[in-house]
Amino acid sequence: MRFLQIVGAGVCALLITACGGGGGNPGSSGGNGSQPAGTLNLQVVSGVAGTQTFSITASEKTAKAKIVLKDKGGAPVKNTIVTFSETGGGLLKFSPDSKTALTNTNGEAEIDIEPVSTTSIGATSVSATAQVSSEAVTGVQNLAVTSAVVIGVNPQLVASALNFISVDPSDKSIVIAGSGGNGRSESAILRFRVVDKDGNPVKDVLVDFAAVPTTAVTLNVPSAKSNADGIVATSVSSKSTPTAVIIRATVNSRDIVSQSDQLTVTTGVAVPRGFDLSASKFNLNNDISGDNSIIRIGIIDANGNPVSDGVPVIATVDFGRVGTSGRGGCTTVNGLCTVEYQVQNPRPTDGQAVNVTVSTQVGNGVQISDTIRLSSTSVxxxxxxxxxxxxxxxxxxxxxxxxxxxxxxxxxxxxxxxxxxxxxxxxxxxxxxxxxxxxxxxxxxxxxxxxxxxxxxxxxxxxxxxxxxxxxxxxxxxxxxxxxxxxxxxxxxxxxxxxx
Structure with missing residues (x-):
């Protein structure tokens, strides 16, 4: 345990005007060379070992303000009320709420203190006052409240709840391994927040993660510590099977558990058997420039699911024109896209079909293509x-x-x-x-x-x-x-x- 020790004489050395311009005695109510009525030593005890400290963390739950009161002869002063207070910052709260304690036979008294919240960070002062021989004896000590977890304080014990925050991608869906690309992610990042009993974030809490079911995805970060905002994150990567998965988060060595929203793994790469072409019209009029047919392209993966949005498709033709000047093909939305074929020069002669060839590239370098045949004849x-x-x-x-x-x-x-x-x-x-x-x-x-x-x-x-x-x-x-x-x-x- 660490102690924050405040001695009356030391305080007067720092606060000259409060002790009569430097000529007074520590622990007395006045100066001019008079002897003080007694001394009040103030300590802040933090942690189990009672280590003296001049700072506590914003997540501190085990700190105590402790005094030893003695008369001017050095004898303990018992059964005396000591009043504790904060003289700056408004960062602390005391327990009991009366902020008072009674000295025992050894002249000792103590009170619990803790930061108001985990965001109560800054400088403040703790003071204690008691009456000895009808005179006020006071001890004051500056105190820092920091966001860092100090040695001896276990942040695992501060954690009270674990909340799921978000998943990226925001649509809670990733694609099957090997089918990623622009706008298609094969991994997801899931974030949780560790908070104390007041809902404030807690730093440096170790959190363990698990996938349910365990074989659904690859868990890239099995455990991690929360940052200053209490946020802890893990990531997962898809495998080759479409599935739904939940990520469980548990505060290490604590019965504090949370889980993510359901994450889906779906939409793999295009497969040849799932590449479908159709036309709004098959027999066009060779005599009308601009006579058109809309070519529908449907693409699914090996599981029959539409491929992810944004799969590029290229279309070429041996007669007439296809696509637009901005794009010679199209990109899929929900596994579908369309291109327009129009009649124009060069035109086929009688007996020649119009071959519209459509292709796409899958992640392993294999090209999938198919051709739909149209006719363009003259009346x-x-x-x-x-x-x-x-x-x-x-x-x-x-x-x-x-x-x-x-x-x-x-x-x-x-x-x-x-x-x-x-x-x-x-x-x-x-x-x-x-x-x-x-x-x-x-x-x-x-x-x-x-x-x-x-x-x-x-x-x-x-x-x-x-x-x-x-x-x-x-x-x-x-x-x-x-x-x-x-x-x-x-x-x-x-x-x-x-x-x-």
Whole structure:
């Protein structure tokens, strides 16, 4: 235990005006050479060993102000009330609240003192006053209250509670090991604060940490000491498995425990099987510059979770344009992003697909890529082909093709000579040169958008009206896509037919 010792004579040497200008005697009420009524020695005892000290810490809980009172002959003065006080700073509190104690047979009296809070830091004075032979005898000592934990004071005993403060990243989520990057952290820092019974921070308290479950993450800092603000921190790093984890903090050798909010470990690196491309439109109009399709890119990790935000994706194309001038691709948000493809020069010729290739790089240096194929065709190249895909110049109806109502159904294909589809939304209209033949499209009109870059199946119907004799006519196949129109004329021959 350490002692802060204050002797009346020493005080008068420091406080000359309080002792009659230096000519008075310590421990007396006046000067002019008169003998003091007695002496009052004041000590501050700190810690178990009673070590004398001239400073205590702001977290001190074991300090006592102790006096020894003697008369002028050196004999102990018993059963005398001693009044203790602080004469500066307002940094201390006394117990009991009366700030008084009664001397025992040895002339001793003591009182507990402690800082008002752990932030009560600075200089102050402790004084004690007693009446000896009707005269006041006083001892005064300057005292420092510091934030440092001094030898002999165990900060572990000062700690009263442990509070979870924060986690960084603030969204309480880290990514699977190996999938970190810009905006994606594989580690987290968790902070706790050690406080005393009044809620004030305590420095140099040893805190132990543990992960629950223990194998969920790598615990980088198993134990640490609190700083001057009572803050103690640990960090964890993710492993290869998505999970949820809680970090427990325990004041070493004390039954004081706290825990963090739940921290999630998720969203690993992209995997090839989780790389998905789709388009808002597959068959574009080669005659319209700016005709567009939105390419959706979806990326997940091996566990089926969307990859972290900010994964860069690059898009390239062999015909037309893709992306923007600021970015040739996109960056993911919730595992998704989009790029826009537009028709422009260079354009594909008939039979050439538009290949939009999308790729991203994963942490191990492996590139993941996929290609989505679009078509860009001109209405001027669109024509009608039979069910086998052969070109048709003449449609020959026979009696066996007609039903009792003189109607015939013909299945075929709409597309280009090289087997590509018509632009999506192409409208097919049939116009006969004869009132005898009524023709129409019963399915495949307008042309459907298909991911398969092939001609579109179509079903045509022909009905003969008053075909008393066989004959021939022409059928104009009109193809319209937006403002673009294409046309092909076919000859149709038919037998005589009377509806039943």
């Amino acid at each position: 001027g190249n669109v024509d009608f082909y039979d069910a086998t895909g052969a070109a048709v110049s003449t449609i020959a109806l026979t009696a066996s093709d007609l039903d009792p109502k003189c109607k015939a159904t013909l299945r075929g294909q709409i597309g280009t000579p090289a087997g590509m589809p018509a632009p999506v939304g192409t409208n097919v209209e049939l116009k006969s040169s004869s009132d005898i033949v009524v023709s129409s499209v019963t399915s495949g009109n307008p042309t459907l958008d298909s991911r398969s870059l092939t001609r579109t199946p179509v079903t045509l119907q022909f009905e003969l009206k008053d075909a008393v004799v066989s004959g021939r006519a022409t059928i104009d196949f009109k193809f319209t896509a937006g403002t673009t129109v294409g046309s092909n004329v076919k000859t149709i021959t038919f037998p005589a037919c009377t509806p039943v």
